[in-house]
Amino acid sequence: MxxxxxxxxxxxxxxxxxxxxxxxxxxxxxxxxxxxxxxxxxxxxxxxxxxxxxxxxxxxxxxxxxxxxxxxxxxxxxxxxxxxxxxxxxxxxxxxxxxxxxxxxxxxxxxxxxxxxxxxxxxxxxxxxxxxxxxxxxxxxxxxxxxxxxxxxxxxxxxxxxxxxxxxxxxxxxxxxxxxxxxxxxxxxxxxxxxxxxxxxxxxxxxxxxxxxxxxxxxxxxxxxxxxxxxxxxxxxxxxxxxxxxxxxxxxxxxxRFPRPAGVPYDITWQDRIRNYLLCWRELGLETRTMTEHFSEIVGPDFVRRVVEETEEELAFPYGDIDGVLFARHRDSPDEREAREAAEERKIPFRVIESADEPDPEASRIMTYRRCLQFAYLHRWDRPVIVEPGSRPARALASRHTGETWGHPGKLLCEVPPDEDHHGSCTIGYTPHGVTELLRHLPTDPGEVLAWRTRTGSFHAWLTRIAGERSEHHPTTEVV
Missing domain, CATH: 3.90.550.10 (Spore Coat Polysaccharide Biosynthesis Protein SpsA; Chain A)
Structure with a gap:
C-alpha cells in the first residue's frame, strides 16, 4: 500500500x-x-x-x-x-x-x-x-x-x-x-x-x-x-x-530484561509458533521440511502434521490470498451472521466494523465504509473484502472460484441494486492500492458528504463504478 x-x-x-x-x-x-x-x-x-x-x-x-x-x-x-x-x-x-x-x-x-x-x-x-x-x-x-x-x-x-x-x-x-x-x-x-x-x-x-x-x-x-x-x-x-x-x-x-518471575503475561503456544513460521516461510517461498522436522523433535510429528494441514487449508487458493473480510455494519441491518459464517467456513479472518453514528443514512453508510478502509490501511490488509449488509457474501466469496483476477482498485463480487426501500449494497474485493485510493477520494468528515454527493452522485453508484464495470440492474435481483 x-x-x-x-x-x-x-x-x-x-x-x-x-x-x-x-x-x-x-x-x-x-x-x-x-x-x-x-x-x-x-x-x-x-x-x-x-x-x-x-x-x-x-x-x-x-x-x-x-x-x-x-x-x-x-x-x-x-x-x-x-x-x-x-x-x-x-x-x-x-x-x-x-x-x-x-x-x-x-x-x-x-x-x-x-x-x-x-x-x-x-x-x-x-x-x-x-x-x-x-x-x-x-x-x-x-x-x-x-x-x-x-x-x-x-x-x-x-x-x-x-x-x-x-x-x-x-x-x-x-x-x-x-x-x-x-x-x-x-x-x-x-x-x-x-x-x-x-x-x-x-x-x-x-x-x-x-x-x-x-x-x-x-x-x-x-x-x-x-x-x-x-x-x-x-x-x-x-x-x-x-x-x-x-x-x-x-x-x-x-x-x-529477560527474567519474568511473575510469568509471561500472554500465551505462547506451539500451535501459534509453528503456524506463524509456516506463514512466514511460505510468504518467502522457502522450503519447510527442515522446520517441521525440528518442531517434530520437540512436540511430536502428529501435532506438527495437524498444524501443517490446518495452515495449508487456510492458505489454499482461492481464499488464502484474501487478508480478511470486513463487515460494514448498518444501523438498520446489523446482523453479520451470514458474512461471518461465509468467512469462517473459508478460514478467512473476519472483523465487524461498527456503524458510524450519523443522522443521515447515506452519510452513515459512507463513513462506515471509510472505517473499513481505515482498518485495512492500519492493519496492512492489502487484499481485503468489504461486505455491506445484504450483499450475499457467501455467493460473493464463492465467485472467487472462477479464477478471475481483481482489477484496480478492486472487483465487484456481488451487488444488490438499490430500489425504493433501500440504497443497495455491495461486496467488493480490493487490490493492494485500492484501499488508499478510496481513502483519498471519500469525504473525511460527515459535513463533507453533501458536497461530495453533489459532485459524484450516490455512494452506491460511485462505489460500483470505481470497482469495475457496472452490471445491468433489476430492482430485486442480486448481481454476482
Missing part, C-alpha cells in the same frame, strides 16, 4: 472506533491520544506493550533521564495491545503526564506483530521500536540518528548488540541461522560489535527487542500472524529482498 496517508490527520474518534471494536467493550477503553502530524518529530520511539506497565514506565523514564537532549524532538508511542486490561488507564495517564508521549490502544489483534502499527502512527521518518522492557545506554539513539543522517533514503534495518544481564558487556551482536529450541535463531558474538565507536557491519539477523529503520522502508508483516510471531530472520529477509541491508550498529546497544 502507498505510504502517503497521514493517520494523525484522522479524527481521534475515528481511530478509536477502528482500533477498539465495540463488541469487545470499547466504551471501557482509554482514548487514543491526539497524534502529531508526520514530519513534526526527528525520531519516533514505539513501545509495544501487553500487561507490562512497569516495564513501559521504566523504559520511558530511562529515555527521558538518559537521553533528555533528544526528547524535545522525539515522539514516544505506547502501543497498548491489551487496552481492556487493568493497566490500560495507568498507561493512558502516563501518556497524558509526559510531553511527547502518546497512547494508542490496539484491541484488534493480539500479537507481537503489533509492532508494525508503529509505522502507521510515526511522526518521524526514523522509527525505533523497543520492547517494553528495554533500556538504551547513553549514546545509543544518537548513533541511530547519525546513521540515518549519513545514509538518507536508506532501506536498511539497523540493530545493535544486546548487553549482558549486568549491562556492562556485549552479550551478542546477532543471531545465527540455526534452529534451536523452537526458534530459528541462536545468539552469537562478533568482535566487531564490541567497540561502540566502530562502524556498522552486516548480520543475518538479531533479536527484535530493539530495531530501527525509515518508516517508508518497513516491509510489513504477514497479516494473519497471531500470538508470538517469531519475526526474526523473516523480517530481516524481507528487508534484504527490498534492497536493504540488515546491520549491526555497535553504538546501538540495548539492555533487555
Amino acid at each position: 502507498s505510504e502517503d496517508i497521514d493517520v494523525a490527520r484522522w479524527p481521534s474518534a475515528e481511530l478509536q472506533a477502528v482500533l477498539t471494536p465495540q463488541d469487545h467493550g470499547a466504551n471501557t477503553i482509554p482514548r487514543v491520544s491526539p497524534l502529531p502530524v508526520r514530519g513534526s518529530a526527528e525520531l519516533t520511539i514505539a513501545i509495544p506493550t501487553l500487561n507490562d506497565f512497569d516495564g513501559t514506565w521504566f523504559t520511558i523514564a530511562s529515555l527521558r533521564l538518559h537521553h533528555a537532549h533528544l526528547m524535545g524532538s522525539t515522539q514516544i508511542l505506547i502501543l497498548d495491545n491489551h487496552p481492556f486490561g487493568e493497566e490500560a488507564v495507568a498507561l493512558r495517564d502516563l501518556a497524558s503526564w509526559i510531553p511527547n508521549v502518546y497512547y494508542v490502544p490496539v484491541a484488534t489483534l493480539r500479537s507481537t506483530a503489533v509492532c508494525g502499527m508503529a509505522f502507521r502512527f510515526a511522526a518521524a521518518e526514523v522509527v525505533m521500536v523497543l520492547d517494553s522492557h528495554v533500556l538504551l545506554p547513553a549514546g545509543a539513539p544518537d548513533a541511530v540518528l547519525a546513521h540515518f543522517r549519513d545514509h538518507p533514503g536508506t532501506r536498511d534495518l539497523v540493530q545493535g548488540p544486546v548487553l549482558d544481564p549486568g549491562g556492562g558487556e556485549v552479550a551478542a551482536t546477532h543471531c545465527a541461522e540455526v534452529w534451536s529450541g523452537g526458534a530459528y535463531s541462536w545468539w552469537e558474538l562478533d568482535a566487531r560489535g564490541v567497540d561502540p565507536a566502530e562502524g556498522p557491519f552486516p548480520v543475518p539477523m538479531q533479536g527484535l527487542g530493539a530495531f530501527a529503520c525509515r518508516s517508508a522502508a518497513w516491509p510489513g508483516l504477514h497479516p494473519r500472524l497471531r500470538g508470538y510471531s517469531c519475526n526474526e530472520w523473516y523480517v530481516h529477509e524481507k528487508f534484504r529482498r527490498r534492497g536493504g541491508n540488515t546491520l549491526c550498529l555497535p553504538g546501538f546497544r540495548w539492555h533487555h
Whole structure:
C-alpha cells in the first residue's frame, strides 16, 4: 500500500472506533491520544506493550533521564495491545503526564506483530521500536540518528548488540541461522560489535527487542500472524529482498530484561509458533521440511502434521490470498451472521466494523465504509473484502472460484441494486492500492458528504463504478 496517508490527520474518534471494536467493550477503553502530524518529530520511539506497565514506565523514564537532549524532538508511542486490561488507564495517564508521549490502544489483534502499527502512527521518518522492557545506554539513539543522517533514503534495518544481564558487556551482536529450541535463531558474538565507536557491519539477523529503520522502508508483516510471531530472520529477509541491508550498529546497544518471575503475561503456544513460521516461510517461498522436522523433535510429528494441514487449508487458493473480510455494519441491518459464517467456513479472518453514528443514512453508510478502509490501511490488509449488509457474501466469496483476477482498485463480487426501500449494497474485493485510493477520494468528515454527493452522485453508484464495470440492474435481483 502507498505510504502517503497521514493517520494523525484522522479524527481521534475515528481511530478509536477502528482500533477498539465495540463488541469487545470499547466504551471501557482509554482514548487514543491526539497524534502529531508526520514530519513534526526527528525520531519516533514505539513501545509495544501487553500487561507490562512497569516495564513501559521504566523504559520511558530511562529515555527521558538518559537521553533528555533528544526528547524535545522525539515522539514516544505506547502501543497498548491489551487496552481492556487493568493497566490500560495507568498507561493512558502516563501518556497524558509526559510531553511527547502518546497512547494508542490496539484491541484488534493480539500479537507481537503489533509492532508494525508503529509505522502507521510515526511522526518521524526514523522509527525505533523497543520492547517494553528495554533500556538504551547513553549514546545509543544518537548513533541511530547519525546513521540515518549519513545514509538518507536508506532501506536498511539497523540493530545493535544486546548487553549482558549486568549491562556492562556485549552479550551478542546477532543471531545465527540455526534452529534451536523452537526458534530459528541462536545468539552469537562478533568482535566487531564490541567497540561502540566502530562502524556498522552486516548480520543475518538479531533479536527484535530493539530495531530501527525509515518508516517508508518497513516491509510489513504477514497479516494473519497471531500470538508470538517469531519475526526474526523473516523480517530481516524481507528487508534484504527490498534492497536493504540488515546491520549491526555497535553504538546501538540495548539492555533487555529477560527474567519474568511473575510469568509471561500472554500465551505462547506451539500451535501459534509453528503456524506463524509456516506463514512466514511460505510468504518467502522457502522450503519447510527442515522446520517441521525440528518442531517434530520437540512436540511430536502428529501435532506438527495437524498444524501443517490446518495452515495449508487456510492458505489454499482461492481464499488464502484474501487478508480478511470486513463487515460494514448498518444501523438498520446489523446482523453479520451470514458474512461471518461465509468467512469462517473459508478460514478467512473476519472483523465487524461498527456503524458510524450519523443522522443521515447515506452519510452513515459512507463513513462506515471509510472505517473499513481505515482498518485495512492500519492493519496492512492489502487484499481485503468489504461486505455491506445484504450483499450475499457467501455467493460473493464463492465467485472467487472462477479464477478471475481483481482489477484496480478492486472487483465487484456481488451487488444488490438499490430500489425504493433501500440504497443497495455491495461486496467488493480490493487490490493492494485500492484501499488508499478510496481513502483519498471519500469525504473525511460527515459535513463533507453533501458536497461530495453533489459532485459524484450516490455512494452506491460511485462505489460500483470505481470497482469495475457496472452490471445491468433489476430492482430485486442480486448481481454476482
